Amino acid sequence: MALEVTEARPLGKPIKRKEDARLVRGQGRYLDDIALPGMLYLALVRSPYAHARIKRIDTSRAKALPGVHLVLTGEDLAAKNLAWMPTLAGDKQMVLAVGKVLFQYQEVAAVVAESRALAEDAANLVEVEYEPLPVVVDPFYALEPEAPILREDRDPPSNRIFHWEVGDREATEEALRRSAVVVKERIRMPRVHPAPLEPCGCIADYQRATGKLTWYVTSQAPHAHRTVLSLVSGLPEHKIHVISPDVGGGFGNKVPVFPGYVCAIVASIGLGRPVKWVETRTENLTSTNFARDYHMEVEIGATEDGRVTALKVFTIADHGAFDAAADPTRFPAGLFSIVTGSYDFPTAFAEVDGVYTNKAPGGVAYRCSFRVTEASFLIERAMNSLALRLNLDPAELRLRNFIPPEKFPYRSPLGWTYDSGDYAATLKRAMEIIDYPALRREQAERRARGELMGIGVSTFTEIVGAGPSHTFDILGIKMFDSCEIRVHPTGKVIARLGTRHQGQGHETTFAQVIAEELGLTTDDVIVEEGDTDTAPYGLGTYASRSTPTAGAAAAVAARRVRDKARKIAAHLLEVAEEDVDWDGQRFHPVGAPARSVGMAEVALAAYTNLPPGMEPGLEASVYYDPPNLTFPNGAYICVVDIDRGTGQVHVRRFVAVDDCGTVINPMVVEGQIHGGLTEGFAIAFLQEIAFDDTGNCLAPNFMEYLVPTAVETPRWETDRTVTPSPHHPIGAKGVGESPNVGSPAAFANAVIDALAPLGVTHLDIPLYPWKVWEVLRQHGITE
Amino acid sequence: MFPAPFEYLAVRSVEEAIDALARHGYDAKVIAGGQSLLPMMKLRVAAPSVLVDLNRVEGLSGWQEDAQGLRIGATTRHAALERARPLAERYPLILATAPWIADPLVRNRGTMAGSLAHADPAADWGAAFLALRGQVEVQGPQGTRSIGADDFFVDIFTTSLAADEIITAVRLPRPVGHPEATYLKLERKVGDFAVVGVALNLEVDPEGRVAQAGIGLAAVGPKPLRAPQAEAALIGQRLSFNLAREVAALAAEAADPTSDQRGSAAFKRDMVRVFVQRGLESLRQRIEGRQPASA
Numbered sequence A: 001m002a003l004e005v006t007e008a009r010p011l012g013k014p015i016k017r018k019e020d021a022r023l024v025r026g027q028g029r030y031l032d033d034i035a036l037p038g039m040l041y042l043a044l045v046r047s048p049y050a051h052a053r054i055k056r057i058d059t060s061r062a063k064a065l066p067g068v069h070l071v072l073t074g075e076d077l078a079a080k081n082l083a084w085m086p087t088l089a090g091d092k093q094m095v096l097a098v099g100k101v102l103f104q105y106q107e108v109a110a111v112v113a114e115s116r117a118l119a120e121d122a123a124n125l126v127e128v129e130y131e132p133l134p135v136v137v138d139p140f141y142a143l144e145p146e147a148p149i150l151r152e153d154r155d156p157p158s159n160r161i162f163h164w165e166v167g168d169r170e171a172t173e174e175a176l177r178r179s180a181v182v183v184k185e186r187i188r189m190p191r192v193h194p195a196p197l198e199p200c201g202c203i204a205d206y207q208r209a210t211g212k213l214t215w216y217v218t219s220q221a222p223h224a225h226r227t228v229l230s231l232v233s234g235l236p237e238h239k240i241h242v243i244s245p246d247v248g249g250g251f252g253n254k255v256p257v258f259p260g261y262v263c264a265i266v267a268s269i270g271l272g273r274p275v276k277w278v279e280t281r282t283e284n285l286t287s288t289n290f291a292r293d294y295h296m297e298v299e300i301g302a303t304e305d306g307r308v309t310a311l312k313v314f315t316i317a318d319h320g321a322f323d324a325a326a327d328p329t330r331f332p333a334g335l336f337s338i339v340t341g342s343y344d345f346p347t348a349f350a351e352v353d354g355v356y357t358n359k360a361p362g363g364v365a366y367r368c369s370f371r372v373t374e375a376s377f378l379i380e381r382a383m384n385s386l387a388l389r390l391n392l393d394p395a396e397l398r399l400r401n402f403i404p405p406e407k408f409p410y411r412s413p414l415g416w417t418y419d420s421g422d423y424a425a426t427l428k429r430a431m432e433i434i435d436y437p438a439l440r441r442e443q444a445e446r447r448a449r450g451e452l453m454g455i456g457v458s459t460f461t462e463i464v465g466a467g468p469s470h471t472f473d474i475l476g477i478k479m480f481d482s483c484e485i486r487v488h489p490t491g492k493v494i495a496r497l498g499t500r501h502q503g504q505g506h507e508t509t510f511a512q513v514i515a516e517e518l519g520l521t522t523d524d525v526i527v528e529e530g531d532t533d534t535a536p537y538g539l540g541t542y543a544s545r546s547t548p549t550a551g552a553a554a555a556v557a558a559r560r561v562r563d564k565a566r567k568i569a570a571h572l573l574e575v576a577e578e579d580v581d582w583d584g585q586r587f588h589p590v591g592a593p594a595r596s597v598g599m600a601e602v603a604l605a606a607y608t609n610l611p612p613g614m615e616p617g618l619e620a621s622v623y624y625d626p627p628n629l630t631f632p633n634g635a636y637i638c639v640v641d642i643d644r645g646t647g648q649v650h651v652r653r654f655v656a657v658d659d660c661g662t663v664i665n666p667m668v669v670e671g672q673i674h675g676g677l678t679e680g681f682a683i684a685f686l687q688e689i690a691f692d693d694t695g696n697c698l699a700p701n702f703m704e705y706l707v708p709t710a711v712e713t714p715r716w717e718t719d720r721t722v723t724p725s726p727h728h729p730i731g732a733k734g735v736g737e738s739p740n741v742g743s744p745a746a747f748a749n750a751v752i753d754a755l756a757p758l759g760v761t762h763l764d765i766p767l768y769p770w771k772v773w774e775v776l777r778q779h780g781i782t783e
Numbered sequence B: 001m002f003p004a005p006f007e008y009l010a011v012r013s014v015e016e017a018i019d020a021l022a023r024h025g026y027d028a029k030v031i032a033g034g035q036s037l038l039p040m041m042k043l044r045v046a047a048p049s050v051l052v053d054l055n056r057v058e059g060l061s062g063w064q065e066d067a068q069g070l071r072i073g074a075t076t077r078h079a080a081l082e083r084a085r086p087l088a089e090r091y092p093l094i095l096a097t098a099p100w101i102a103d104p105l106v107r108n109r110g111t112m113a114g115s116l117a118h119a120d121p122a123a124d125w126g127a128a129f130l131a132l133r134g135q136v137e138v139q140g141p142q143g144t145r146s147i148g149a150d151d152f153f154v155d156i157f158t159t160s161l162a163a164d165e166i167i168t169a170v171r172l173p174r175p176v177g178h179p180e181a182t183y184l185k186l187e188r189k190v191g192d193f194a195v196v197g198v199a200l201n202l203e204v205d206p207e208g209r210v211a212q213a214g215i216g217l218a219a220v221g222p223k224p225l226r227a228p229q230a231e232a233a234l235i236g237q238r239l240s241f242n243l244a245r246e247v248a249a250l251a252a253e254a255a256d257p258t259s260d261q262r263g264s265a266a267f268k269r270d271m272v273r274v275f276v277q278r279g280l281e282s283l284r285q286r287i288e289g290r291q292p293a294s295a
């Protein structure tokens, strides 16, 4: 039995998640739960070298193993013109290596066998002879003239993938020259990985009799995947059926198409049998899409009294061996130009150089709408450095520079039009909850005793909901999203959307949106996503875009249904349509609330008793092209204590006040904030996908890539302000990514704040104990 | 992540196990909790063709105390030791160390003997075993012998066990004075192997003087280490803040760490110092709490 959720007017209420009844009982159906008759298993042979020429591949021993059905190499795929595939970023990526490998763990061969264990055994029997080549690990070195060119397929030969810039360089440099104070900082956001609990995987099931391919895949964007697949494979799109079953976390990891997917599809078409490929944890961490790896240099100018004057940013973006980012096509550095943040900069300039190195390809937007985490981290860290230089409290500096409420819609110097926000109100709420003045007093007392306590502030602005068709597309496809609503004769609703949730709670929140508009309860509405044969086309769930796009489509579609329902209600109530009132739950004649009809009666009439001339049925389908993005914001304050002996940082308190506009379900929002803060905590203190000089990945499993548990996760205190988006049908903004975007700087700023009396202005994350220890000992602080 | 194919033998006696090892030589491995061996097999770092499972051998599980000390059978789980309240009085280091090992799932399966045989320099039992001056009881085709802690660890993942020998039990001597112990561990997150681990075991005479001292170090050398000079500096002394500082510095000198992702050698060495000092300080407070103030 699913939970009954019969509350009327559900919007804004903390309704329990409908999907949990099934998920917490272990009755979710994830990719690896699916077993088809006659299914075979695929395993990949991967490169131990980060850069090497392939001299020879001998598959004979693998092929000879009983139970092995197929062994594929790059040469086999090349014969089918499938050795390379396009990436969503407009680059191309090797499916199976041809000629050489470009990163450790790169896909070199694929083996298909009767069982997964057998496939792994056979993969071990594939012999590959390599000739190691010089390795490029450092993205700065990659741009040096003496660095080896990694991508011989590119013309002109260069390790620079792209140069992208935005803003007014001259005006910014001039403004910096005239500024009383200029602070410079080099800030690195290291390579991390989304590491969803469920790794990537698929089952390709090609039926020779029908020519139809059913592709089960852990996908955040099933429709986009179907289109890409059709373009790459030549299979007609209507003969590809993509099913994205329950998804065990995505965080951006499940937006791109991976070599294993292509191999499984090629194998299934070739063998006429279903073929399953599921990554191991190591494969997930080492080959399918890291995030970040931004090496940033910032200059921020200000007047003596702390008004910001200009911002200049230069960034090297390490994309690894292939640019496999999933950014909107016109944005090779994503929405990094949100880098002016919450502050009213008169002028700004940012440039990003994308670079190839011998590392795994990427980088995806890990819980962040395309490089927004990098941008927020940079500006929030830079504001901290500026406050230190000016000897101003970091909260005060922010209050002096926030874009004031009356300036919205606000046009930023880098080209965005912010929809709404009251940044000072959000920060003041956070300061009130944590009692900021008392904390600063306590800090002064502790400092006098030689204790290390720090307070970190981050007041970020997010940019989510890609996006308006005039600006946003992926490989030409506009970034709208969709909802189709069908009201059945008894007033029960099935709604299908073009998005694909992975834990965000769409089955509940979109049911709330629709039920609210139709005068129903969430129990009356089933939300379905992820099946391309049934759901309307949409670009999927990432970049906090579902509520701004598909959620808007749901509200608009429900209103269209209600418009028709009003006509039917007029017929049932025997009054003119203009004389019908909607009270949020029922229709009644104006001025006569005693006589009324609800959606159930209207729905029945839509199939049984229509006004003359009206088309039967009660449904609507909407493709929503958002007029703008939404700009959620938040104010986070973090308090840390540092152990003088070990350098360990203890997060004592963390207050997160978020503003995501209208809140559909406060409990779901809080859940999103908790999860994202935990990820932000991990990024600040625990995680890095590091490499040694020869390109060996140093964090290929959860022994080295550290995911926090309940034991180390701090206690989160959350609250909110509500500044609705003026252009969204219900005033909602995205929220899923805010905590990941906003929190890393709060943690880092708190640690820097604790160490500031020593003259420390910057330390790169992750803030491992040894890093802090080194600073302490350099300054003679010990136990 | 599947191991290479292997044959599985569920033996019923130690003799049967030794027989199997003798027959298959280096191709065979015994398995106890499987918590080190199976991950290595799944990564195909280890690929034994025969697994000899000790878990069904009668009499290998559980611990007993006698006049000489404590005997911990080879298949006794970490979790059983973590919960062995009766050991708190005489073997407090066991209870102090066990909760630091991995997570509850691993502790429900893993064994002390398996941990020692595996000889990971970062293992927590290794440091405790050295601090307690334990011995392993070993059985092989030639019969039984016992190996003292200082002779047991040879190098990284290497012990003085022969390929056809099995640890049947771990022995810990009965304390000569009143024992006080603590285990300190720097880990990056819960369940992580030690960045640095320090096992401290003091046996104190009725006057509050240290009669026996054990300082074992994890993850700061190619094998678990003992800090003999630091231990010697404690013998016959009452603990004091200054003594703790001096001993901590000596213990840090005994460490032989290498730099890696978890920190530089200098950092790890300093963590030994910080932890030994903190540990001795906490033991001093406990000892003074028990002693009349004048003694």
Ligand SMILES: Cc1cc2nc3c(=O)[nH]c(=O)nc-3n(C[C@H](O)[C@H](O)[C@H](O)COP(=O)(O)OP(=O)(O)OC[C@H]3O[C@@H](n4cnc5c(N)ncnc54)[C@H](O)[C@@H]3O)c2cc1C
Binding pocket: B029, B030, B031, B032, B033, B034, B035, B036, B037, B038, B039, B054, B074, B100, B101, B102, B103, B106, B109, B110, B111, B112, B113, B114, B115, B116, B117, B118, B122, B123, B124, B125, B161, B165, B166, B167, B168, B191, B192, B193, B194
């Ligand atoms: C996720 C994880 C985290 C961990 N974290 C920690 C930690 O923080 N601290 C820590 O100390 N350990 C940790 N461990 C290791 C754990 O403690 C193991 O239980 C222990 O190292 C091995 O014991 P076992 O009984 O599982 O041995 P097995 O894995 O069964 O065997 C290990 C080795 O010892 C040999 N062996 C086993 N028993 C005998 C015997 N009686 N005689 C001779 N040889 C034998 C085997 O042949 C094998 O070579 C962790 C393990 C995991 C999986």
